[in-house]
Amino acid sequence: MxxxxxxxxxxxxxxxxxxxxxxxxxxxxxxxxxLLLSQTPMSQKPNIIIILADDMGFSDLGSFGSEINTPNLDAMAKGGLKMTNFYNTSRCCPTRASLLTGVYPQQAGVGHMVNEREHPSYRGMLSEECVTIAEVLQENGYSTFMTGKWHLNARPEQWPVKRGFDRYFGLLDGANSYFENRPYRPNQKLTYALDNKEYTPGKGFYATDAYTDYAIQFIEENRAKDKPFFLYLAYTAPHWPLHALPEDIARYKGKYLKGWDKLRTERFKRMQALGVISKKEQLSPRDEEVPAWESLTEEEKLRWDDKMAVYAAMVDRMDQNIGKLRAKLKEMGADKNTIIMFLSDNGGSYENINEPGFTQEIREANKKLASDPTSFTAYEFEGANLSNTPFRKFKRWEHEGGISTPFIAYYPGVVKAGKVNHQPAHVIDLMTTSLDLAGANYPGTYRGNRIKPMEGTSLVPLLKGQKWAGHKEIFFEHEGNRAVRQGDWKIVSVFPENTWALYNLTNDRSELHDLSSQHPEKVKELSQLYDAWAKHANVVPFVQLLEMDKQKKQKP
Incomplete structure (x- = not known):
């Protein structure tokens, strides 16, 4: 100086x-x-896309063992990360609540479905004590878009545009015809919406295509803003009703006449060859609700082949649309700065359209062949048992068949191609991962409300090929069905028996060998962890929930 x-x-x-x-x-x-170099320009922050399938089973993608043609998702799996022990919450509404908020469903206010109850864990809508990924990213400079199924309460004050999404197009309810607005329960009003207004589908409408087209429109509108975007694309496919386009159905007609027993065995072998499941794993027996294929009449076989051809066509069309979206990203030059994560909201669905609660018109439509566009039908236990190969149980249960989803993360230049990971992960991890990718902080308060802490763990280290600590335990509860996974150990129970079974998932993810009598100390340890978590998450025992509903009906 x-x-x-x-x-x-x-x-x-x-x-x-x-x-x-x-x-x-x-x-x-x-x-x-x-100062400028120390801050990441908004245009360089990654675009984040989460794609959610509806009622798609663990083995329904080609890269996870299926005979269904899914080249676009398979290419993403080959060029990115494939996770084989990824979990949802076994049902549509709870999974969507957890995915968007990063907390367990009960903490998000959707511990059951959208049934409204006077209890904070079962309000049937997102709690004000949690935030959505869209709300946080919106506060951090992102454009936020959603297309597809909402199913987190259809009250106008609960629509996606009120929970952080700049633009929205899709179905507010849980299911609908893929071709038209068609109520399927008495006194029901199924509503498509565009932003904050009701939308009426026109001629030529097919839901899977429409969700993609609007997603692309929203992304294109964002080009001039120099802002990264978050897109939550929640397809209704392949949830019932089984509705597909004729040209897609034609590719699969006759392919399912070999029967579900042989098809399950073929998928099982492919899954082992692909490294999706262990070579030591066993295929679970055909579900007790499913008859032997050879016991069917020729008419019954043809009818099931028709159902499965339509189901496969729905998955195929969803994959085509994902390819269309990826092609648009490449055309825009955004493909290398976009991460795409794909999963399903629960396992294959056993549900039957003949069950009480459907209108007479819909029950009549259930009698038609699935390939008839005026039909309204499902693939029931037989199809779900194939979809969930090699596992037991279905959507709604906490066995592996209910909670296991294929998971794919594709991010060129960040995720190393061809990685397969077998560590347990959960849908609660997607909030943490998204904020980590965006460099966004999770708020302690939002709009004057204290916000519950996130329960998930960021997958970013795993995406980058680094060591990932993962979860000590993951917890599950839906309609009294319960589970805890800790490392390779899992306890699971079915309502109303409520008896814990114990499995070691290292070589028994099919949950065929109950070890509870051999390791009572492990059952005790995990059951105590469940009780502590249930208190923490404010879980109400299902029998009490049923009593609450009974009392509500009795009120004048």
Whole structure:
């Protein structure tokens, strides 16, 4: 500093001032440049896409063992990360609540379905004590879009545009015709919406295509904003009713006449060859609700082949649309700065359209062939047992067949191609992962409400090929069905028996060998962990929930 002072004294006053200004300008330029470099420009933050299938089983993708043609998702699995022990919450509404909020369903206010109850865990709508991924990313400079199935309460004040999404197109309810707005329960009003207004599908409408088209429209509108985007694309496919386009159905007609027994065995072998399941794993027996294929009449075989051809066509069309979305990203030059994560909301669904609660018109439509666009039918236990190969049970149960989903993460240049991971992960991890990718902070308060802490763990280290600590335990409860997974151990019970069974999932993910009598200390340890979690998450025993519903009906 002394040297500079001596130089300045020797200079004329005008030259001294000029030199000071030049040095100050250079110093300011360095400081500003450093500040700019320390911050990630919004345009360089990754676009985040989460794609959710509806009622799709663990083995329904080609890369997970299926005979269904899914080249686009298979390419993402080959070029990215495939996780084989990823979990949902076994039912549509709870999974959607957990996915969007990063907490367990009961903590999010959707511990059951959208039935409204006077209890904070079972309000049937998202709690004000949680935030959605969209709400957090919206506060952090992202454009936020959703297309597809909402199913988190159809009250106008609960629509997606009120929970952080800038644009929305889709179905507010749980299911609908893929071709038209068609109520299937008495006194029901099924509503498609565009942003904050009701929408009536027109001629030529097919839901899977429409969800993708609107997603692409929203992304294109965002191009001029120099903002990253978050897209939650929640397809209704392949949830019932089984509705597909004729050209897609034609590719699968006759392929299912070999029968579900042989098809399950073929999928099982492919899954082992692909490394999806262990070579030591066993295929679970055909479900007790499913008869032997050879016991069917020819008419029954043809009818099931028709159902499965339509179901496969629905998955196929969803994959085509994912390919269409990826092609648009590439055209826009956004493909290399976009992460796509894909999963299903629960396992294959055993549900039957003949069950009470459907209108007479719909029950009549259930008698038609699935390939008839005026039909309204499902693939029931027989199809779900195939979809959930090699596992037991279905949507709604906490056995592996109810809670296991294929999971694919594709992010060019970040996720190493061809990685397969077998660590347990859960849908609650997607909030944490999304915020980590976006460099966004999770709020302690939002709109004047204290927000519950996230329960998930970021998958970003795993995406980058680094060591991932994962979860100590993961917990499950739906309609009294319960489970805890800790490492390779899992306890699971079925309502109303409520008896814990114990499995070691290392070589028995099919849950065929109950070890509870051999390891009572492990059952006790895990059951105590469940009790502590149930208290923490404010879980109400299902029998009490049923009593609450009974009392509500009795009120004048």
């Amino acid at each position: 002394r040297m500079y002072k001596q130089q300045f004294i020797l200079l004329p006053e005008t030259k001294l001032i000029s030199m000071l200004r030049k040095r100050l300008f250079n110093l300011s330029l360095i400081l500003v440049t450093g």
